[in-house]
Amino acid sequence: MSLALLNLVSGIALLGVSACSGGQASSAPAPATQARTVRAARVETGPARPAIRASGLLTAVNESSLSFRSAGTVRSVEVRAGASVKAGQLLATLETPELDAGLRQARERLAQRRRDRERADRLFADQALSREERDNAHTAEALASADLQAARFRSQLQIRAPGDGVVLRRLVEPGANVSAGGTVLVIGRQSGDSGLALRVGLSDRDVVSLRLGDPAQLRFAAYGDRRFTGHVSEIAASTDALLGSYAVQITLADAAPGMSSGMIGSARIAARDQDAQRRSYLPLTALVDGDQAAVRVFLLDGERVRERELAVAFIDGERVALATELPANSRVITDGATELRDGDRVRVVDRTERSPGTRHAPP
Structure with a gap:
């Protein structure tokens, strides 16, 4: 057999093997795609709009700044910050020697005018005094009574709680000299919901999309990842002159025990879209x-x-x-x-x- 023929036969054999091998491969099933x-x-x-986010300070919904109506020296402050108080409870007293003297004089004048009026009534009944003179005695008594009320008002020697609440701040100590109207205590009065609210400042772009009652989620660093619920309860009609933002109040619905004014919190307000x-x-x-x-x-x-x-x-x-x-x-x-x-x-x-x-x- 010639070399050329041998090469041809060998090539055909190789092709046959290759063909058989290819046939076996094509007949095997393809691997399934795994899930x-x-x-x-x-x-x-x-x-359609993002939620409004802001941070602010927790405050009492109804804060009352309490003060004396007259200047003087503080005699006593009966409560400390954080204390619960009841309506009418004595909170602080003031020493006002000059006003005390004026109040005593006003009481004495009223007592004298009352005696004069009673005497005038008796004399008028006995026809020993004219009607005009009797009327003058009545008028003098009324004026003395008004003077006493004014003296009592000026000499407000005590501060009493205007309602149930919590002392938020105590600003003076016994022995301090205070001016008339100077804040002595700040009381947070409880009324509806939790009695606490987060006050935040918002830009004009954010505040225009807010409505009273919009729901909010609040978080406070002191309570970790715990979320609190609330709603927008107040929206300022104008900007703050110093900050240039609109003050918004978010009232808490579920305050935790121990929460107090001054805590820093953050709010996420879900403003309702006007275009829905x-x-x-x-x-x-x-x-x-x-x-x-x-x-x-x-x-x-x-x-x-x-x-x-x-x-x-x-x-x-x-x-x-x-x-x-x-x-x-x-x-x-x-x-x-x-x-x-x-x-x-x-x-x-x-x-x-x-x-x-x-x-x-x-x-």
């Missing part, structure tokens, strides 16, 4: 990557996922509001999203099943 275990969340809808527009919201855990302008996510499409890049309207806490609305009942992949590619088969599990990232053979 990735993931978790998903429904796309939520929410307001809505946006789609995604949890931050669904984002594969992105920035303030756009994010990449995987949406569930039957047993597979579809990769989408979506424009961002704004970020609201732990959620992202989208510039365009997604179809109702859309679901977005949360846990396991970083390991997916467009078109991958997935198996959605709930929180009680094994964690995402493992592969499962299709049923």
Whole structure:
């Protein structure tokens, strides 16, 4: 056999082996695509505008600044900050020697005018005094009584609680000299809800979207991650001359024991939209990557996922509001999203099943 023929036969044999091998490979079934275990969340809808966020100080809803109507030396202060008080309870007393003397003189004058009036009545009954003289005696008594009331008003020697409440601040100590009208104590009076409110300052852009009664969530550093509920109860009609912001009061509905004025808190106010527009919201855990302008996510499409890049309207806490609305009942992949590619088969599990990232053979 010639060398050329030998080479030809060898080539044919190799082709036959190759063909047989190829036939066996094509006849074997293709490996099935394995499904990735993931978790998903429904796309939520929410307001078209972001929630309003602000910080401020906790105060009593009804604060009363108590003072003496006259200047003098403080004799005693009966309560300290934090003490509970009852309506009419004695809180502080004042020493006013000059006013005490004036009050005594006013009482003496009234007593004298009363005796004069009684004598005039007897003489008039005996026809020993004219009607005009009797009337003058009555008038003098009335004037003396008014003078006594004025003297009593000027010599307010005591401060009493105007109602049930809590002492928020004690500003003077016994022995201090105070002016007329100078604040001695600040009382927080309880009335409705918790009696406490967070006062915040808002810009004109934020305040125009607020309405009385808008719900709010509040947090305080002293209470960690605990959230409190409240509502907008007051909105200032004009800006603060110094701060340039609008004062807004958020009344707490469920204050915790031990809460007191002066605590720093933050509020998230869900302002109601006048146009009633809505946006789609995604949890931050669904984002594969992105920035303030756009994010990449995987949406569930039957047993597979579809990769989408979506424009961002704004970020609201732990959620992202989208510039365009997604179809109702859309679901977005949360846990396991970083390991997916467009078109991958997935198996959605709930929180009680094994964690995402493992592969499962299709049923």
